[in-house]
Amino acid sequence: MTAPETQPRTETVDTGAGTARITWVPAERPRLLLALGHGAGGGIEARDLQALAAALPAHGVGVALVEQPWRVAGKKLAPAPKTLDTAWRGLWPALTAPGLPVVAGGRSAGARVACRTAASLGARAVLALSFPLHPPGRPERSRADELLGTGLPTLVVQGGNDPFGRPAEFPPGDYRTAEVPHGDHGFAVPRKSGLTEAQAMDVLTTAVTDWLAGIE
Numbered sequence: 456m457t458a459p460e461t462q463p464r465t466e467t468v469d470t471g472a473g474t475a476r477i478t479w480v481p482a483e484r485p486r487l488l489l490a491l492g493h494g495a496g497g498g499i500e501a502r503d504l505q506a507l508a509a510a511l512p513a514h515g516v517g518v519a520l521v522e523q524p525w526r527v528a529g530k531k532l533a534p535a536p537k538t539l540d541t542a543w544r545g546l547w548p549a550l551t552a553p554g555l556p557v558v559a560g561g562r563s564a565g566a567r568v569a570c571r572t573a574a575s576l577g578a579r580a581v582l583a584l585s586f587p588l589h590p591p592g593r594p595e596r597s598r599a600d601e602l603l604g605t606g607l608p609t610l611v612v613q614g615g616n617d618p619f620g621r622p623a624e625f626p627p628g629d630y631r632t633a634e635v636p637h638g639d640h641g642f643a644v645p646r647k648s649g650l651t652e653a654q655a656m657d658v659l660t661t662a663v664t665d666w667l668a669g670i671e
Contacts, residue, residue: 470545614638
């Protein structure tokens, strides 16, 4: 019998919008796969994505860190949302190939992609990290419809001081929320908050782990 794969590995996937890359972080006894896309201003090195990739495999959740084609190609600016969605749809068969239920997720722009596409792709649930409810200082330009329209179990994890939408700004809806106190859009916390980055990430990973325990 072949031993289960436990070491991270990378895979490139051709999509309808270019070549994407998946970094697989497997669980020894997997029951779910969490696919995580990055934001428009950074990649899979984001602290929240890395914290989840480190924490979740011990709880039976493998993690797939997805790099959009524009990042793989070395471009500095993200393309239009439609192109991001096309790439995400194009790599979905690779995410489902292991045969596990897939939770669609991401941070910021990646969270929007997951919200817009999850139901049509057959995802089990949606994890939205730092969902950009509106551009900073422009609450009238709300993107709440994307979040409210997932049609799936959804968890939003938001920094308490996120200029793209503080937790209190989110409208009522059929989704759960968790707050990282004092966190900004990247979940960085100021020194005066009394919270360390490690503690902030523990708040985040605990909230996600507990929520995923109820997803089958």
